[in-house]
Amino acid sequence: MSTNDEFECAIVGGGPAGLSAALVLGRARRRTILLDGEKPRNRVTKHSHGYLTRDGVTPAEFRELAHEELRKYPTLExxxxxxxxxxxxxxxFCLSAKSGRGFSARKIILATGLAETLPGIPELASYYGKSLFSCPYCDGYEMRDRPLAVISDDPYKAAHMAQTLSQWSRDVLVCTNGHGLSPDLRSFLRDNDIPYQESAILSLEGEKGDLQAIRFADGTETARTGGIVIADWAQAANLHLELGCKLTEAGGIETDEACRTSVEGVFAAGDAAIVAPAQLIVAAAEGSRAAIGVNSDLTHESFHPPIPHFSK
Ligand SMILES: Cc1cc2nc3c(=O)[nH]c(=O)nc-3n(C[C@H](O)[C@H](O)[C@H](O)COP(=O)(O)OP(=O)(O)OC[C@H]3O[C@@H](n4cnc5c(N)ncnc54)[C@H](O)[C@@H]3O)c2cc1C
Incomplete structure (x- = not known):
């Protein structure tokens, strides 16, 4: 463990991206601090799927296993x-933390993830992560062949998700929560036998997060036991703004092939840099890539003069 607050790298965010970056930097013997608010995006879910060798792990178990591995490396804090x-x-870089402590580091990895805003439907949050999920690749298999709903305020995204979800269930109801479908989308759904409901959702019926039915403002009710909700995403932290990092059109922190941002010394990894339906394993891979970028740059900077370019 380091005894002072000066580090070679500070990793902000300890989801799979930050944890994986820490592992690679610990193994590269870099004095690294990992600071985490401990609110990963999937904290509401019971089980995580699709991470090879960890399929079905709980988010808490995943985190604990990662921390157990990190504790082996003495340069990590x-x-x-x-x-x-x-x-x-x-x-x-000088970082100030909520606790009042300050840290200084030569490089930073922003692995701060995304914050989600769910459609404004009463009680929706209590079903999210239990029977309504964000991504079919994460939870579609567990909902296979059941009566499902796609809930979104964006009719195009709803129709597109229904098409994707059809691989897991052919009984999918598109719910646009009071937002009208365009004539093209309506005929697409009709042509493909995908039912839709444009009326606003009045309430979700069920117990302890297990959805049983959806009630609509037009007085109808339909039995549904699960589905996908399309949330809006935004960066979970504003540190990239303070640093002046450029964003992509989709709102992710722009990075190069080594996860370097537009600001020298600042790297970004995971959902914060992707802003698309991301996965634990993708975030972890990006964290590893960022850590290798950090270590390469620190190594390169420690040799003078720089290594000559290879020439034939
Ligand atoms: C309901 C749901 C279910 C999901 N299920 C799956 C699944 O089954 N399989 C799968 O592969 N993916 C799943 N995902 C997606 C997965 O959760 C994300 O892709 C993944 O967590 C992204 O990892 P990350 O490290 O980029 O960010 P996160 O895991 O979100 O971690 C970011 C961390 O940064 C911290 N942080 C933010 N700002 C600061 C700050 N200023 N200072 C310190 N710390 C900060 C947060 O507290 C958090 O701990 C699911 C997502 C949701 C919403």
Whole structure:
């Protein structure tokens, strides 16, 4: 464990992206601090799927297993803390945490993830992660062949998701929550035998997060036992704004092939840099890539003069 608050790398965010970056940097013997608010995007779900060798693991178990591995590496330090601001001071970054502590590092990896806003439907949050999910690749298999709903305020996204979800169930109802479908989308759904309901959702019926039915403002009710909700996503933290990192059109932090952002010394990985239906394994892979980028740049910077380019 490091004994002072100066590090070679500070990783902000300890979901799969940040944890995986920490593992690679610990193994590269880099003095690294991992700061985590401990609110990963999938915290509402009971089980995570699709991560090879960890299919069906709970989010808490996944985290504990990762921390157990990280504890083996003496140059790593972990803190449950939230970074509230960051600024560049010469060739170092100064981070201030909610606890009042300060940290300084030569490189930063932003692995802060995304925050979701669900459609404004009463009680929706209590079903999210239990019977209504965000992505068919994560939870579609467990809902296979059941009567499902796709809930979205965006008719195009709803129709597109219904098409995707058809691989897991042919009984999918598109619910646009009071938003009208275009004539083209209506005929697409009719032509493909996908039912739809444009009326606003009045309530979700069920117990302890297990959906049983959906009630609509037009007085109808339909039995549904699960489905996909399309949320809006935004960056979970604002540190990239303070640092001046460029964003992609989709709102992800723009990165190159080594996860470097547009600001020298700042790297980004995981959902924060992807902003698309992401997965634990993809976030972890990006964390590894960012850590290798950090280690390569630190190594490169420590040799003078720089290694000559190979020439034939
Ligand atoms: C309901 C649901 C179910 C899902 N199920 C699956 C599944 O089964 N399989 C799958 O592969 N994927 C699943 N996902 C997707 C998966 O959760 C994400 O892709 C993954 O968590 C992204 O990892 P990440 O490390 O980028 O971000 P996150 O896991 O979101 O972690 C980000 C971390 O950064 C911390 N943080 C943010 N800001 C700060 C700050 N300023 N200071 C310190 N810490 C900060 C947060 O507290 C959090 O711990 C699911 C998502 C949802 C919503």
């Amino acid at each position: 972990y803190r449950h803390d939230i970074v509230v601001s960051v600024r560049k001071d010469g060739d170092r």
